[in-house]
């Protein structure tokens with residue numbers, strides 16, 4: 001794939017400045033060449049971000065001239081997008097649930113699939129009672145913050161092994177008025193050893209090391225520590241399902257996200273550890289995505 005030079009974007013002059021429509025047209029041309037099938041949307045999102053306006057505003061004012069400084073900032077963003085960098089990292093943010101979360105190269109970009117885990121969790125958490133909840137491998141804080149936003153009475157501990165990811169999660173939490181999340185760094189249950197939970201949630205790494213997907217699309221730019229988990233992809237799920245048993249109250253529930261083809265394997269892990277009420281939910285594409293079991 002050849003990458004077109006973004007210097008093709010002309011610099012505006014007093015005599016011949018570029019309008020929003022012209023700039024977007026050129027940007028779309030460059031991004032289409034880079035094989036992104038979302039070139040129009042990407043170009044609009046990046047320009048709207050730099051102008052601090054909405055995409056609707058861009059469509060309303062196509063003839064407005066764009067300042068030289070904005071074009072100077074637009075060019076490197078287009079170059080990074082041409083190389084395949086995820087749009088969420090270029091914008092520095094991603095929507096999840098009802099929230100807007102800061103994301104960086106230290107955090108996984110939260111996926112819509114993970115909202116299924118949030119829905120499943122909310123269907124069990126009472127609105128009035130104070131449940132003790134853990135979100136293991138919180139990344140940007142997506143799951144913990146979504147639960148906190150819907151269940152202010154819950155007490156949530158969010159953990160991650162990555163100090164850099166945890167710092168972003170804490171920054172995200174500080175942007176919202178939630179006072180019911182505590183953040184702790186460490187591997188899986190290590191920072192919360194002495195505690196018992198009504199509910200444990202996790203979207204752990206679950207891609208098999210060596211899986212071709214790790215070299216494709218957005219995933220190439222995300223931290224490997226958030227993605228891959230041993231030769232089968234099940235190492236972390238196995239650890240979490242095994243170690244959650246003594247940390248759950250009687251009747252407590254563990255809900256995990258997993259790969260679309262890991263439903264059978266994950267249910268077997270729950271069975272081996274004598275969980276009851278084991279079940280799996282399918283995502284919007286009909287794929288097995290979230291499984292749970294209850295501590296007997």
Ligand SMILES: C[S@@+](CC[C@H](N)C(=O)[O-])C[C@H]1O[C@@H](n2cnc3c(N)ncnc32)[C@H](O)[C@@H]1O
Nearest residue numbers: 108110137138139160161162187188203204226
């Ligand atoms: C798939 S990402 C999920 C991030 C976030 N929960 C989400 O759904 O967007 C997995 C997260 O687990 C963290 N992680 C990986 N190994 C870990 C471990 N041994 N202990 C704790 N967290 C770990 C990674 O740093 C990453 O943030």
